[in-house]
Amino acid sequence: MICKHVIDLMPFLNDGSLAPKIEKEVMEHLAVCENCHSEYHKLNNMIKVVCETIMEQAPVPGSKYVEMVTRRIKKKKAERTTALWAVPAAAAILFAVFLGTYSMFLGNDGAGLMAGKKHTNHGQTSIVTNNPSSEVDLTYHSFTTYANVSLDDMLNSMDENEIEALIGSEER
Amino acid sequence: MKAVIPLPDEKCLLKQEVEIVEDIELVRRFKKGNESAFTEIVNRYNKRLLNTAKVILNNEDDAMDLTQEAFVKAYFNMKGFREDSSLYTWLYRIVYNLCISHLRRKKIISFISFDHDDEVMEFHSSEPGPEKEYERKELRRSVIKAVDALPFKQRTVFTLKQIDGLTHGEIAEIMGITEGAVKASYFHAIRKLQCMLKNHGEQYDM
Numbered sequence: 001m002i003c004k005h006v007i008d009l010m011p012f013l014n015d016g017s018l019a020p021k022i023e024k025e026v027m028e029h030l031a032v033c034e035n036c037h038s039e040y041h042k043l044n045n046m047i048k049v050v051c052e053t054i055m056e057q058a059p060v061p062g063s064k065y066v067e068m069v070t071r072r073i074k075k076k077k078a079e080r081t082t083a084l085w086a087v088p089a090a091a092a093i094l095f096a097v098f099l100g101t102y103s104m105f106l107g108n109d110g111a112g113l114m115a116g117k118k119h120t121n122h123g124q125t126s127i128v129t130n131n132p133s134s135e136v137d138l139t140y141h142s143f144t145t146y147a148n149v150s151l152d153d154m155l156n157s158m159d160e161n162e163i164e165a166l167i168g169s170e171e172r
Numbered sequence: 173m174k175a176v177i178p179l180p181d182e183k184c185l186l187k188q189e190v191e192i193v194e195d196i197e198l199v200r201r202f203k204k205g206n207e208s209a210f211t212e213i214v215n216r217y218n219k220r221l222l223n224t225a226k227v228i229l230n231n232e233d234d235a236m237d238l239t240q241e242a243f244v245k246a247y248f249n250m251k252g253f254r255e256d257s258s259l260y261t262w263l264y265r266i267v268y269n270l271c272i273s274h275l276r277r278k279k280i281i282s283f284i285s286f287d288h289d290d291e292v293m294e295f296h297s298s299e300p301g302p303e304k305e306y307e308r309k310e311l312r313r314s315v316i317k318a319v320d321a322l323p324f325k326q327r328t329v330f331t332l333k334q335i336d337g338l339t340h341g342e343i344a345e346i347m348g349i350t351e352g353a354v355k356a357s358y359f360h361a362i363r364k365l366q367c368m369l370k371n372h373g374e375q376y377d378m
Contacts, residue, residue, distance in 0.1 A: 011362045015333075017340055017355060043362070046369060051334050053315040058223040059232045066214050069243045076244055 001025045006036045010043055195259035202250055210250075214243050217260060220336055221267050227331045228271045230320060238274055242266040258342070264332070265346045275324070311372050318368035326361035329354055 006029045012018050013026060030037050195216075201209035218239060225235035225242075245266050246253075253262055319327060325347070332343045333354075340358075344351045 008359075011359055012355065015340070017351075043366070046365060047334060047362075049311065050315050050319060050330075050365060050369075053312050054223070054227060054319065054331065054335055056312075057226070057316070058219070059226050059235060061218040061222055061236075065218050065236075065240070066211055069214055069218075069240050069247075070211075072240055072244045073247050076248065 001029050003029075003033060003036050006030065006033070007039055010036075010040050013040075196255055199250065199253060199255065199259060210247055213246075213259065213263075217263055218243070220260075221263060224264065224328075224331055224336060225267050225271055227319070227335070228268070228324070228328050229274065234274060238270045239267055242270055245270075257345070261338070261342050261345055264336070264338070264342075268328070268346050314369060314372055318365050321368065322361055322364055325349075326357045326364065329357040330361040330365075333358055 006026050009018060009022065009026050013023065018026070030040055195213070198209045198213050202213070221239045221242065222235055225239050226232050229235050229238070242263065246263060253259070319330075322330065328347065329343055332338045332346065333340070338346070340351045340354045343354045347354070
């Protein structure tokens with residue numbers, strides 16, 4: 001083995017990364033080559049000095065290190081516990097807000113949906129209205145959805161002009 | 173002439189084996205709900221992890237913060253730890269990944285400046301004279317400068333191998349690279365250190 005190869009392989013001596021046969025050849029070379037032996041000696045000393053310097057600079061964890069880690073763990077646990085109920089709670093709040101908004105948007109129709117079902121069960125004709133006194137609302141909603149007011153009740157509460165307007169709009 | 177080849181420290185290897193067994197036992201105890209087992213793990217590895225993180229980050233405060241974060245991660249992810257690998261490799265990997273993320277966030281992964289010139293630390297020696305003392309301080313400064321000037325991967329590989337005593341396989345596992353890449357990084361690290369410290373070759377038999 002030539003000196004150049006030995007010098008290249010020196011950093012890996014005794015760390016198990018060289019094949020036994022190669023390692024044996026390198027060591028045999030070191031035993032007879034003064035120059036390579038000197039290089040190997042310098043390399044080991046350099047590594048030793050570098051490691052010593054790094055270790056001299058090594059930070060000390062300190063007596064409160066474990067305490068700090070424990071504190072962080074407790075904080076994270078608390079955050080996780082909060083997350084456990086916060087997600088369902090947030091979902092419930094969102095759902096409630098959605099329901100509220102939906103009800104407001106529909107006005108009385110929201111209630112009418114359920115009342116309408118009940119009314120249908122009785123087999124009566126039904127009609128929807130947000131405002132029974134309004135001709136526009138009455139005609140607009142009459143064919144769109146179920147209602148909470150029976151036709152008979154509604155007709156009884158209307159005057160003749162309103163009834164005519166309603167019949168006229170249905171015919172149109 | 174006979175070459176002086178350092179032999180592996182058998183006691184050290186034995187100690188390491190015992191330590192691995194104890195690590196696994198500590199993990200099992202912790203998984204069964206024994207919190208003090210985790211405290212033992214922190215006490216056992218905080219110094220080594222802190223030093224490695226400091227070398228990688230070149231910042232003690234960040235190293236302190238990130239290693240603590242690493243232990244918190246380990247605490248909450250211990251159930252996912254497979255007992256067929258070693259605890260310290262697993263812990264090192266958590267620290268290494270946190271360091272990488274930190275450096276990427278700071279965008280300083282390519283170069284970390286050297287700023288320890290004002291610090292004064294002594295080499296332990298038997299009452300050196302003023303000239304010798306000056307030389308040693310100079311050597312120390314040069315060594316730190318040389319280590320800091322190493323590319324990030326080479327510095328990490330050198331530290332994990334020489335300071336932490338990990339094998340190429342373990343380092344590869346921690347850094348997520350091949351063993352070949354670990355060897356190449358180590359080889360280049362050695363060559364660069366030799367090149368940067370060649371002026372100090374005569375000091376302390378270097």
